[in-house]
Amino acid sequence: MSDAGFDEWLHAFVADDGYYLECENGHGLLPPRRVCPDCGSTEFSEEALPETGTVETITTVHVPAPAFEADAPYDTAVVDFGPARVTGIVVDAEPGNVGVGDEVAVDVGASETTGADVLVLRPV
Numbered sequence: 001m002s003d004a005g006f007d008e009w010l011h012a013f014v015a016d017d018g019y020y021l022e023c024e025n026g027h028g029l030l031p032p033r034r035v036c037p038d039c040g041s042t043e044f045s046e047e048a049l050p051e052t053g054t055v056e057t058i059t060t061v062h063v064p065a066p067a068f069e070a071d072a073p074y075d076t077a078v079v080d081f082g083p084a085r086v087t088g089i090v091v092d093a094e095p096g097n098v099g100v101g102d103e104v105a106v107d108v109g110a111s112e113t114t115g116a117d118v119l120v121l122r123p124v
């Protein structure tokens with residue numbers, strides 16, 4: 001996965017045009033990659049991402065990567081969107097307040113540390 005590809009994908013969300021890629025064997029790729037990690041396929045179709053997904057795992061991060069130093073503590077969650085999963089930082093909630101099974105929406109926010117665009121998850 002190239003960073004340029006991720007950036008492009010992230011900005012599709014800003015334009016309310018979030019999508020994931022589905023390979024010919026039905027594996028969902030999120031964010032998009034050039035090759036399916038499950039089956040090696042390079043044939044993809046672009047599918048609209050559902051508005052909300054379900055939190056599958058959630059972890060509170062107290063000692064973050066340098067790029068997110070000023071953001072800590074924060075929760076990172078893996079969210080199930082059906083065929084695709086996405087990992088992001090939970091915003092609009094105190095760490096620990098969002099749990100497994102909660103519904104969240106994908107959005108684009110900015111890292112408080114670097115100002116870079118990051119994928120964020122908002123409780124709905």
Ligand SMILES: [Zn+2]
Pocket residue numbers: 023024025026027036037038039040041
């Ligand atoms: Zn596949």
